[in-house]
Amino acid sequence: MILTDYYLMKEVKVRKSHRLDCVASTGEYPPFEYIAQKSRDKCFFLYYNGVPETFSMNAQRKADRAITNGDNISSVYIPDLENPLLGYGDTKGTNDALLFIFNADYKQLEIFVARGYKNNSKSLFNLFADGELSGEIDRMREQVVKSLK
Known part of the structure; x- marks a missing residue:
C-alpha cells in the first residue's frame, strides 16, 4: 500500500477564515498529531488559504x-x-x-498521506487522478479510528 494515513477535515463552525477541523482520522501521522497536541482542544485543525507572503517567491509562483496552522x-x-x-x-x-480531495464548496477536505513519497x-497525483488509488482510498476511509462526528 502506498497510502498510510487519512484525515477528514470539515468546517465545523463558520468563521471568516477557512478553518477546517479534523472530524475523523487514522490518528497516527506524527506531524498532524503533534499539531493536535499543541492545540487548546487537542484537535488537529488547519486553514486553507492563499499562499502566504512568507513563502519564497519561487514557491508563491508555483x-x-x-x-x-500558524506555520x-x-x-x-x-x-x-x-x-x-x-x-x-x-x-x-x-x-x-x-x-x-476537496468538496465543491471547500468546506471539507480529505487528506491522504503517502509516507516517503515526496x-x-x-x-x-497522476495515479490518484486516474482512479488507480481508489481501492487504497476506500481502505483508508474504513480504517478511521478517531472520529469526532
Whole structure:
C-alpha cells in the first residue's frame, strides 16, 4: 500500500477564515498529531488559504493555495484544471506526499498521506487522478479510528 494515513477535515463552525477541523482520522501521522497536541482542544485543525507572503517567491509562483496552522503545513498544487477538487502537496520538513480531495464548496477536505513519497508526488497525483488509488482510498476511509462526528 502506498497510502498510510487519512484525515477528514470539515468546517465545523463558520468563521471568516477557512478553518477546517479534523472530524475523523487514522490518528497516527506524527506531524498532524503533534499539531493536535499543541492545540487548546487537542484537535488537529488547519486553514486553507492563499499562499502566504512568507513563502519564497519561487514557491508563491508555483503553489495554488496553502494549508497552514500558524506555520506552513503544505503548499497545495492543483494541476488538473478540469478537476480542481483534487490536489497534492507534501508535509513541510518530511519526505511525505499528501493527496487532497476537496468538496465543491471547500468546506471539507480529505487528506491522504503517502509516507516517503515526496519525491514522487507528481506521479502519485497522476495515479490518484486516474482512479488507480481508489481501492487504497476506500481502505483508508474504513480504517478511521478517531472520529469526532
